[in-house]
Amino acid sequence: MEIRRRQHDALETAVPGGLAVTEHAVDARDLVKRYGRRTAVDGVTLQIRAGETFGILGTNGAGKSTAVEMIAGLHRPDGGRVRVLGLDPFADRAAVRRILGVQLQEAMLHDALTCGELVTLYRSFYPDPLSAEEALGMVELQGMARTSFANLSGGQMQRLSIALALIGRPEVVILDELTTGLDPRARRRIWETVEGLERQTVILVSHAMDEVERLCDRIALIDAGRILVQGTPAEVTAHAGAQSLEEAFVALTGREIDAEEAA
DSSP, X not given: OHHHHXXXXXXXXXXXXXXXXXXXXXXXXXXEEEETTEEEEEEEEEEEETTOEEEEXXXXXXXXXXXXXXXXXXXXXXXXXXXXXXXXXXXXXHHHHHHEEEEOSSOOOOTTSBHHHHHHHHHTTSSSOOOHHHHHHHTTOTTXXXXXXXXXXXXXXXXXXXXXXXXXXXXXXXXESTTTTOOHHHHHHHHHHHHTOTTSEEEEEOSOXXXXXXXXXXXXXXXXXXXXXXXXXXXXXXXTTOSSHHHHHHHHHSSOOOXXXXX
16 A cells, blocks of 8 residues: 555645645535434535545445445435536446446345356446456455345445445445455455556445554545544544554544444
């Protein structure tokens, strides 16, 4: 990751809401999302540089997933605007789908379809997709092509979702809870896959501090729908006066990460 960090020399100081002036692959400004009387996202601005891996951290219910789902065009903001490589995810929906890959927190795919059939279906959505063998091989599911989605384990479902997010060679990728439910070997294999995406912009939503420190060039910590701090993992740790990113998380949000969140 040090090589990738050197590609982004103009990193901003980790101060609340601090942003650098630079070219952005994702430009989300003043995002607001309300559900009835509850404000899930309250004025979030994220400006993510082309080619970097940007982590979004926060407690359960902090607004992380809602924020990235607005970037993906899955939820329309009640306020603010989003651009992905200059495109509006709502007005330019078809164009954004060709350049954006999304792996959501929970896989919702047709139970009766096999891995091979799902990969073939998703390949048809893109002009220059990975081959079926490449897609399944990158997540070590090459022997599961004839297995139906319903018969996969939870970890295998997660890995298939990652493959489908990457199959179109997207320029921007959203990965929400990337390795939740994966065993240590599978986690490391997926990390290596993400580290190999050198030309792609990655937005990583995660509770795993080791994952964030290994993969992310910069991070934003969100709490109660607002950004508390942005910067490199080291900058955020120093900003909190902490010895580790996990300690910084606890200090800034005021609570421990429970066992379920850290899994």
